[in-house]
Amino acid sequence: QNSNNSVRLTNDFLQKALDDEPWDLIRRTDGKVHETISARGLLDKISHAAWASADPGVQFDTTINEWHTCPESGRINASNPCSEYMFLDDTACNLASINLMKFRQEDGSFDIEGYRHACRLWTIVLEISVLMAQFPSEEIALGSYDFRTLGLGYANIGGLLMATGLSYDSDEGRAAAAGITALMTAVSYETSAEMAKELGPFRRFPENRDAMLRVIRNHRRAAHASGGYEGLTIAPVEMVARDLPFAGLADAATEAWDKALAAGEAHGFRNAQATVIAPTGTIGLVMDCDTTGVEPDFALVKFKKLAGGGYFKIINQMVPTALRTLGYKEQDIEAIVLYAVGHGSLKAAPQINHETLTNIGFTEEKLAAIEENLASAFDIRFVFNRWTLGDAFCKTALGFTDEQLDAPDFDMLSAMGFSKDAIEAANEHVCGTMTVEGAPNLKDEHLPVFDCANPCGRKGTRFLAADSHIKMLAAAQPFISGAISKTINMPNAASIEECKEAYLLSWRLGLKANALYRDGSKLSQPLAAIHLGDDDTDEEMEETFAEKIAEASPPQRAEIVAERIVERLVQQRRRLPHRRKGYTQKASVGGHKVYLRTGEYEDGQLGEIFVDMHKEGAAFRSLMNNFAIAVSIGLQYGVPLEEYVEAFTFTRFEPSGMVTGNDAIKMSTSILDYMFRELAISYLGRNDLSHADPEDLKPDSMGDGESESAIPEEWRERRVDEIRQETLDVVKRVASKGYVRDNLVVFTNNATQAAAGQQTTISASGQQLEARAASGGGVAVVATGEAAVVAAVSANSGSAAGGMQARAVARLKGYEGDPCPECANFTMVRNGVCLKCDSCGSTTGCS
DSSP, rough: OOOOOOOOOOOHHHHHHHTTEEHHHHHHHTTTTTEEHHHHHHHHHHHHHHHSSSSSEEEEEEHHHOOOOOGOOOOOOOEOTTOOOEEOEEEEEEEEEEEEEGBBBBSSSSHHHHHHHHHHHHHHHHHHHHHHOOOOOHHHHHHHHHHHOOEEEEOHHHHHHHHTTTOSHHHHHHHHHHHHHHHHHHHHHHHHHHHHHHHHOOOOOHHHHHHHHHHHHHHHHHHHHHHOOOSEEEEOOOOOGGGOOTTTTTHHHHHHHHHHHHHHHOOOSSOOOOBOOOOTTTTTHHTTTTSSSTTOOOEEEEEOOTTSSSSEEOOOHHHHHHHHHHOOOHHHHHHHHHHHHSSSOOOOHHHHHHHHHHHHHHOHHHHHHHHHTTOSSSSSTTTSSHHHHOOOHHHTTTTOOHHHHHTEEEHHHHHTTTOOHHHHHHHHHHHHOOOTOOTTOOGGGGGGGGOSSSOOTTTTTOOOOOHHHOOOOOHGGOOOOBOOOEEEEEEETHHOOOOOOOOHHHTTOOSSSSEEEEESSTHHHHHHHHOOOOTTTTTHHHHHHHHHHHSOOHHHHHHHHHHHHHHHHSSSOOOOOOOOOOOOEEEEETTTEEEEEEEEEETTTTEEEEEETTTTOOHHHHHHHHHHHOOOOHHHHHHHHOHHHHHHHHOOOOOOOEEESSOOOEESSSSHHHHHHHHHHIIIIGGGGOSSSSGGGGGTTOOGGGGGSOOHHHHHSSSSHHHHHHHHHHHHHHHOHHTTTTTTEEEHHHHHHHSOOOOOEEEEEEEEEEEEEETTEEEEETTTTOOOOEEEOGGGOHHEEEEEEEHHHHTTTBBBBBTTTTTTTTEEETTTTTTTTTTOOBBBBBB
């Protein structure tokens, strides 16, 4: 769910998949055939995986290496996670992106000279950055110095096309992308050749001279649309000069490639690669770009966070600009914008307005409170609540009860008597439709200009097809040194076959990579993106759901039901009971006292944690407290404890070191590492994170005793695991699951009667149970009428004899008693004059 996975596909494999021929899987170890499978079947599996989970992306290996500028130094085997930087192993490049909107002039033309200057300047800056960069290893540093690869790119082409009045899915839009990309890379290579004249080419240029000049000639041929490509199996998509919307751009691009080739032949190049197109997801925000990389706009209406809190809703700034370019009058533009973003006020709203609200009992003060919150509202129903209006007004003036106000699904407007249609009409007036589809005075032929990657708002139905994304990439790719990082958006209804066809189209058009994303294919996506319209009644929703189930195949039925269950579970917060059980664990980590407290549901599941640290500063203590609150809220919304454990164990920061006061944990690399080790051991049974053998923590670790003969024969025949599970369910009702840590021991009635302690009788699951304090601080639960007694005994009740036995075994194994500096286990054995860890194999200095 949270990683980028890619597979490499060769031309040979794809052709065999089309021909339905067999494909040999070759072992990396010895180069021999491991298995022969169907090439088409494997491609189908890749397509199904991408359809189901948006992974893997594919990279077209043959195309990548045919455009390789340095094949004599090795082949290109992989890329960075986003797939834009494709070059030799152990190399790196610094990225820089240009905001294309800065070069759009007031008359709609493109500032070619300014853009040329920016490309030239940033090529020099990136070359300087090679010397200033810090690299994670010596090999990567040497590789980067030898080849000096650069990563110049651009962002906001989607915004530029919209502002120019061009559709992203148009011949003119693709030609604009081709011309802008061609000029950028040509100027960058020309500048690189100029620097090579003064400073010399990159160190490995001589051995790769012929190959690099061949690639430059192919770039130039694509710009001139002259054909005759050298060493390419798939011809690139050529720039179509007649479709370019910006005057002079085609001539500037072809001239720049002529100069770049001539200068490279004379002086070589300072850099093995010059350009890539990165996603610019973060820096695009800093540069105030409406769109990132080569992407179209994602949505027409956006929410900007204000410094003082709250949000401000604005329309994409390219929309008014595009409307002006298309010839609309200012009053029409204002009406279209208000249709999309709303008026932010109920003053002139239909059916629900100041007049109708005053008739119900709203005062000027309450109307002002409502108006204050409407500007940033997603839906007017979010504003009509007890927090905006106050409980006193809701009860006295509106007549609502505490039970109504406390209900999480309480709809105040509906309870006030407004119909669903009235609410929807007022909602559109105040909050807008989030789309321009259906806007007043907007011509249908102009709608494609405003198409986005996904349908906009509740009413929007238009979106860019997957082919339009791929064709845009194909227009730009022939003029990029590396590759392009971009998401190919597909609707939720897209089929597996459509995913495969998208891969094949990308291959045929000469792309180097393709990353598909079907809406809803990530687990988190349907929860955030699926929005059922307000005009859908619950009955209609259930009918639609039932129809989907009936029409789907058995595997699809399971997936639909699973998504529905997950959606309902995650959308609702499971709150803890007001009086709940749990435990408090006091320990010291690196000399710092830590108090960890837990809260549990009735079934023993962890629902909250609290952390308190002794003698820590206010800032650190507050940070830990708020971190614990965030984790608790996540647990209550269904985030598995396992996810937190995997994320935070083995994190390393101070305070860290020796742990005292906890019988299962002896070392930790940080406070978070200690916390989640303790929670994993106590609630998940993750004894692999413990530094003590679980058997040594049990009260029966002393071994067999005379009492063994007193156990009834029928008990010996029963599986101990079944007994433990049955009785664990009982223990959960009266004791903290985290405190007892699943340490359940079976005794006979006679053995239980011998245990001293205070006795309490409770009722659970229709049985009379006796709970008494067991020796060692545990809890003993007796099911009356049965011969069984289950004692849930705390781990600190291990016997002295068991501890002595464990120490004797440790000495026999040669353990020195020192903690391993890598894994923190006490399994260090003597290795010459140093120590070696039996658990992880690390040493303290000797090999």
